[in-house]
Amino acid sequence: MRLATWNLNSIRARLPRLLAWLERTDVDVVALQETKIDDERFPRAELAAAGYEVASFGFSQWNGVALLSRVGLTDVTVGLPGAPTWTKDTDTPAVVEARAIGATCGGVQVWSLYVPNGRAIGDPHYDYKLQWLAALRDFGAKTLADAPDLPMALCGDFNIAPTDDDIWSVEYFHGSTHVTPPEREAFAAVVDAGFTDVVRPHAPGPGTFTYWDYTQLSFPKRRGMRIDFALASPALADRVTGAFIDREERKGKGASDHAPVVVEFEA
DNA sequence: ATGGTAGAATGTCTA
Numbered sequence: 001m002r003l004a005t006w007n008l009n010s011i012r013a014r015l016p017r018l019l020a021w022l023e024r025t026d027v028d029v030v031a032l033q034e035t036k037i038d039d040e041r042f043p044r045a046e047l048a049a050a051g052y053e054v055a056s057f058g059f060s061q062w063n064g065v066a067l068l069s070r071v072g073l074t075d076v077t078v079g080l081p082g083a084p085t086w087t088k089d090t091d092t093p094a095v096v097e098a099r100a101i102g103a104t105c106g107g108v109q110v111w112s113l114y115v116p117n118g119r120a121i122g123d124p125h126y127d128y129k130l131q132w133l134a135a136l137r138d139f140g141a142k143t144l145a146d147a148p149d150l151p152m153a154l155c156g157d158f159n160i161a162p163t164d165d166d167i168w169s170v171e172y173f174h175g176s177t178h179v180t181p182p183e184r185e186a187f188a189a190v191v192d193a194g195f196t197d198v199v200r201p202h203a204p205g206p207g208t209f210t211y212w213d214y215t216q217l218s219f220p221k222r223r224g225m226r227i228d229f230a231l232a233s234p235a236l237a238d239r240v241t242g243a244f245i246d247r248e249e250r251k252g253k254g255a256s257d258h259a260p261v262v263v264e265f266e267a
Numbered sequence: 268a269t270g271g272t273a274g275a276a277t278g279t280c281t282a
Contacts, residue, residue: 009282010273010274010275012274013274034282036274036275060275060276061274061275061280062281062282117282119281159282213272213282214272214282215271215272215273257272257282
């Protein structure tokens with residue numbers, strides 16, 4: 001079985017690329033982030049024609065997550081249990097954003113996660129990010145406490161580079177989000193809850209990235225970050241046979257700023 | 268190529 005995670009940065013802008021990528025990559029399950037579309041307008045027919053069932057969670061032009069599967073898609077859960085809400089100011093009601101969706105696909109509980117960016121150290125969004133990650137850790141820990149042998153994958157854009165090997169320049173990111181000790185500790189807490197980064201052994205660093213900013217010619221200059229992950233429960237991690245970051249997909253006109261990350265495991 | 272990001276509710280926020 002082949003499982004992928006990909007921050008698409010708009011499924012409308014990227015649908016032809018997504019369909020071409022699905023055809024040549026031969027993946028069974030895909031966790032998508034930043035679909036930037038509401039559920040009504042999600043291009044289900046095009047994906048069904050390509051052989052995939054769809055579960056989506058999106059409200060508007062921001063955020064949005066989805067799961068595509070050709071090995072079954074059941075027990076869909078919309079939203080991360082216990083996730084904090086967000087409001088941009090005190091006059092606006094706080095809402096649950098479209099940042100998590102889970103389902104059972106081919107016997108694996110797969111999650112597509114879009115962790116809040118954090119924006120800037122000290123910004124309310126930064127605290128929201130840390131709260132969101134704490135909810136993810138709590139949910140993961142509780143799920144594995146109840147079902148220690150469950151094959152489960154936490155896939156998505158975590159908006160954290162866990163170590164200095166995961167950024168192109170320590171100096172460049174000094175004072176920025178994605179690399180601060182509280183963010184790295186929040187990521188480590190998810191790992192400590194029982195979830196292994198199953199891609200890293202197959203894509204060693206330093207200098208191995210999943211995201212390159214659109215600006216400043218970052219991609220050709222190899223100035224990126226490793227912020228997209230597939231974290232596997234013990235029962236699933238034991239079955240992993242390979243993984244890769246599809247850097248080729250970042251090339252050319254009309255690419256997302258994130259590359260897909262693919263994991264292979266024994267059925 | 269003498270510049271230099273992209274996407275969405277086309278205006279300005281988000282990343």
